[in-house]
Amino acid sequence: MSKPLKQIHLAAHFPGVNNTTVWSEPRAGSHIEFSSFAHFARTAERAKFDFLFLAEGLRLREQGGQIYDLDVVGRPDIFTVLSALAAVTERLGLTGTINSTFNEPYEVARQFASLDHLSGGRAAWNVVTSWDAFTGENFRRGGFLPQEQRYARAKEFLVTATGLFDSWRGGEIIADQATGTFLRDARVGAFVHSGEQFDITGQFNVPRSPQGRPVIFQAGDSDEGREFAASSADAIFSRHATLDAGRDFYADVKERLARYGRTHDQLQILPAATFVLGETDAEAQEISHEVRRQQVSGATAIKYLEHVWNRDLSAYDPDGPLPDIDPAPGENTIARGRASVRMFRDPLATARQWRERAAAEKLSIRELVIATTARQSFIGSPATVADTINTFVQADAADGFILVPHITPGGLDKFADTVVPLLQERGVFRTEYEGTTLRDHLGLRHPDAEADPSDQRVAS
Amino acid sequence: MSATLPPLHLAVALDGAGWHPASWREPQARPHDLFTADYWAGAVAEAERGLLDFVTFEDALGLQSSHPTEPDTRTDQVRGRLDAVLIAARVAPLTHHIGLVPTVIATHTEPFHISKAIATLDYVSAGRAGVRVQISAKAHEAAHFGRRTFPRFGIQELDAPAVRDVTAELFEEAADYIEVARRLWDSWEDDAEIRDVATGRFIDRDKLHYIDFEGKHFSVKGPSITPRPPQGQPVVSALAHRSVPFQLVAHSADIGYVTARDADQARAVVAEIRAAQEAAGRAEEPLHVFGDLVVFLDDDPTAAATRLARLNVLAGYEYTSDAKIFTGTPIQLSDFLRELQQAGLSGFRLRPGVIGSDLPAITRGLVPELQRRGAFRRAYEAVTLRGLLGLTRPANRYANANIGPSEPEGTVGP
Structure with missing residues (x-):
């Protein structure tokens, strides 16, 4: 136990469009008004969180041929809302999920570079892939991609975007009013990329941003996804929120880093986690059951069962067998x-x-769905939750957590007010931001400071 | 005579340090700050102090160039820019009344993404979003995307048949692009979110609509992932110099920016747009025609011209523009704007030669002069950009789709 205590990283996931988000009670506010995003971001910054996280889905979900209406529906454009949030926060990292199938590298690179400039170095990109023609119907280029090509597309997209970020090295803008030299070199931002997915050439038009490149997140869990993360990501948004599964995943992914000449501290593993707080552990357990019933209504239970049965089950009674x-x-x-x-x-x-x-357990459909779908990751008094989170991190099951509250926008408030001070008392969470950029918060080196010139991520 | 004219509308076009290529060398310019949020927030705050209707943000998917259609090799002018939608969103929470109108390039971007981006800009600004739609026929910008190729051409070849075909097609595509954005904004009815606890339904899905757009260039299914924005339809605008873009304005826009250099030209352009508007079946709909002017202002009538001459020396050539370059006093500019308004323009988009000095000259010189003449507002009279422009909040084209005929009403465009 001579190992120094690890510092915990914490992030806030704006409640999404799954049934984990409870919209049916009076405290549940708007999921689209900017005031909700601003409240949520300010709470996260007040609590000195590393960053805010936004998910994305580019087609409304359907079930049985109709738009799914039981969960929250409707989200903002990621870049636009993150840029606005940069105006109401000063240090909080701003992480956006952006799809590599339904976008082009030049546009996405300039959006992230712009966000990084406009936030003073707080931008992060969660790189995701899709291959479904269903979502592609919303896009001019279609977007159908054979499933086996999705990581190839994502990798090449990231390599191409990295080439664009790196096409300006910093220092190109002289802006000397006396001599009239604005640019050091007229060929700034020159790039060429020729590959299977992208064949582009020209000049990138956004100067080097404060972080050099946005922080890169990866969320896939397959072998390919883990390899992609080990080679190219700064952080993983993982789903392994139990201690044992978390430790296995953590060890597996960190071990892969060496193959790419990277060290353990250059990839943060941050599982998504839900939580329920009570005055006491017993009260938290009670609240947890109530929240689970809110999350899984009878109608939701039937719809969930349909995912397995692959047929219309609307005639069944959720309170029946x-x-x-x-x-x-x-x-x-x-x-x-x-x-x-x-x-x-x-x-x-x-x-x-x-x-x-x-x-065997005499469960109705609804009870069965509540029992088989995930409970909240952390349930208890603030002390219990703080201890559990700390245990996970010190045991190398995670480097921290991306917390997903179930209420918008106030679902993070209690955590900020009760759990964070306990983590700070234990000396495992910052009491003030030490740096200004998201890289600073996550302990990631600036890309220009990377000692290894054979950095795998530099574009071909 | 001008006493009978209504107040005019005023916007400012923000681009780098200003529209003159040597603007960044003026003492008031902040060339090291052009890529910071503070710079843009300051400029927009100044425009809002002057009660302007809106600001536009220029954008392009390539570096600036002194050549109209090709990259250049100059190192003595501002190069590099931030994404205009992100700049607009960044300043939105810091302002309260002024409209925010970023430029988007229809040619290389996805209408689905842009529609939700502008809808979101409308949310983060509480109803102050617009968009200025532009095309790009530049071969080198197309190479940044690698999805299509255009012939390389010079500005003098604009009338060559091959070039005309390309630009005509890109404008036609831009019309489809606007149509898709507009349908997506309407793809949620205003009261689609019901939160009906009894039935467990968050939305009434009968109030969400597939847009099922199928055009020559792309098809888009819908609905949007973003609910209908506060204004219903954010304001759509486009710059137009010739007949083909006039058609786009007449068909699809709420504001057209034109580059008439005098009252006669203004009358002719307005007549052409109004005729096209009528032909498009939109005669009853409000459509603003704004005059674009590059302005160098000074209280001393000769100082502005002297400053322009000095900037031309610094640039090494005489600055020219698609728009008229005005030099003079705020009083002279007020006279000229009223003259152009008399000829049929309803407002102006002023391009400050130097943002650091000509923007304050607009807000602190021109605006008070116009106010003295009863030609400009003395306080913001509306909370949305549509409201400032005298545009009502439009009905949703799909709102009666379930009970009436399947053809939606109030549809704009082809």
């Missing part, structure tokens, strides 16, 4: 625009297991 018919065979077509349906790789087996469990 599970369907005795089997899931429809073949490709899952009932839910579209939703990644999670792919986790049911053997629907017949899943249905059998669920029926057995429901029979």
